[in-house]
Amino acid sequence: MAKLVINNENKKSTIAPEIYGHFSEHLGRCIYEGLYVGENSDIPNVNGMRKDVVEALREMKVPVLRWPGGCFADEYHWMDGIGPKEKRKKMINTHWGGVVEDNSFGTHEFFELCRQLGCKTYVNANVGSGTVREMSEWVEYMTFNGVSPMADLRKENGHEEPWVVDYLGVGNENWGCGGNMRPQFYADEYRRYQTYVRNYNGNKPIAKICCGANVDDYHWTKEVLDTCFDHTPEHFHGFMDGLSLHYYTLPETEDDWNFKGSATDFTEEVFYQTLKRSYFMEELINKHGAIMDTYDPDKKIGMMIDEWGIWTDVEPGTNPGFLYQQNTMRDALVAGMNLNIFNKHSDRVKMACIAQMINVLQSVMLTDGEKMIKTPTYYVFKMYRHHQGATLLDSSLVGNGTVGSEKNELPKVFESVSEDADGVITITLTNNSLESAEDVEIQLTKDGASYKVCEAVFVSGKMNAYNTFENPEVVKEEEFKDFNRTPNGITVKLPACSVVSIRIKK
Incomplete structure (x- = not known):
């Protein structure tokens, strides 16, 4: 993890x-x-x-x-694009x-x-x-x-x-x-x-x-x-x-x-x-x-x-x-x-x-x-x-694995974390793996137990999944539910090939 x-x-x-x-x-x-x-x-x-x-x-x-x-x-x-349109x-x-x-x-x-x-x-x-x-x-x-x-x-x-x-x-x-x-x-x-x-x-x-x-x-x-x-x-x-x-x-x-x-x-x-x-x-x-x-x-x-x-x-x-x-x-x-x-x-x-x-x-x-x-x-x-x-809040991933191989190897999870004026912390993560979900323990250094999830959404799907005019919601934002609270924060399971946003507040 x-x-x-x-x-x-x-x-x-x-x-x-x-x-x-x-x-x-x-x-x-x-x-x-x-x-x-x-x-x-x-x-x-x-x-x-x-x-x-x-x-x-x-x-x-x-x-x-x-x-x-x-x-x-x-x-x-720019002067070609002003005035009556019929005269441009x-x-x-x-x-x-x-x-x-x-x-x-x-x-x-x-x-x-x-x-x-x-x-x-x-x-x-x-x-x-x-x-x-x-x-x-x-x-x-x-x-x-x-x-x-x-x-x-x-x-x-x-x-x-x-x-x-x-x-x-x-x-x-x-x-x-x-x-x-x-x-x-x-x-x-x-x-x-x-x-x-x-x-x-x-x-x-x-x-x-x-x-x-x-x-x-x-x-x-x-x-x-x-x-x-x-x-x-x-x-x-x-x-x-x-x-x-x-x-x-x-x-x-x-x-x-x-x-x-x-x-x-x-x-x-x-x-x-x-x-x-x-x-x-x-x-x-x-x-x-x-x-x-x-x-x-x-x-x-x-x-x-x-x-x-x-x-x-x-x-x-x-x-x-x-x-x-x-x-x-x-x-x-x-x-x-x-x-x-x-x-x-x-x-x-x-x-x-x-x-x-x-x-x-x-x-x-x-x-x-x-x-x-x-x-x-x-x-x-x-x-x-x-x-x-x-x-921006200071954040770092410990024990983050890699995906790809040789010249195409890169970190499995990417993240960034910020806090807005209302004290709400937004955590965004990508799981770049096509093969497996990734368990991530999110730990806050101060008052971790007092934070609760107020919003969590994600997009996920096959690597080449896309929306068409006939099927416009093959990929869409959905509610993310795969998380649990811990004494210092929460744990989440990121689906394979996904982008996840989790918002927490006291």
Whole structure:
């Protein structure tokens, strides 16, 4: 039996709600058909946003949404997406499927979506093919509450009051699709662009996010920070509030991106290989974090892992440029593992955005016309929502076994523990084993006997179990009952291939 020791007197960092963030790009059916169907659609909507999708996302408690990309951001020109929709420019989405982008979802629609979701806003600016002036005028259009050309234009387009931009990304993947830049060149561009991100709302400054590394490109992280810190003001905080990191779990790919493996048809060996590759996130956070510590020992700059999740081959018969894939219990375990890892590194990780919100990559929902289903990943995010804004508690697993073998070996159970303002402790665990349940003794170092379970839920199933439009509840959240109280806490039996959330209070 493994033992989970929770030191509930050792309170650590606050788990930023934004760790549970999401990403929506003009890609495939994420925006159109997924989030936005237009005001004239027969599908029930509020100002063009699907009611069923918005209601489910609110239940999941989305804290922040990133838009408009992704690679699309660095070819997006915001003025094409404002004004009367019939007059907006059309363009070819060269990155994703070669389809026509009619720009009917633009700045106003994004802020309306975030209003309905009740979430913070993360806007990605165009550095790859845009200009400083274009970005600066967009910031003015969105946030200035005075007399100016861009503020007047916003008012002419029907929105009198400015919006709040919580986060602004200065470019995206500028080492690749965002311009194929060298780190020193990008860092100089970042310095120039961020200068013109004006804080028109002095009470709510925009947090500026610098383009960080792809996977384990530690050279990029070091050179970007080195260049940014060279001849910068002493008050570096505010010059850069976050540094991004992108890492996708590719189940089978070695060097051939054209073959990543099926989302639903895979072997047990590939299952464990996938989890081990996802576990690489721990090493990435540690090594990139160590470089950041050199320049920012007080951890004022957040690590923003604003693209993560499984990337598999698309579903047979679908447009390869739309990145539409199914979502199984394997995805649920990847989500649970990563969210536990982010929680435990919440002193440095301040945001994470799963890619992507709907109908693309590891999405939380899928749509087909008027139909909508929730994926296993959706239920994990919903189960974990109580960690948002809570305080991380010191926890460790003793006697935790391993699963997989050789290069695919990894810990059997992943966990994280937090306590909210009401004193409720949330414990989230994954059992990564396909073969066996796992007994875990949960022991609190103080007042363990006085805590009782107030809520316990889980998702479990075969490794490739998934929901369809015909059978939408093959995998769903269920009440968890397999626990018993002990003098110092509780014991639980985690089902094989499961994600479990247990909440306890005095």
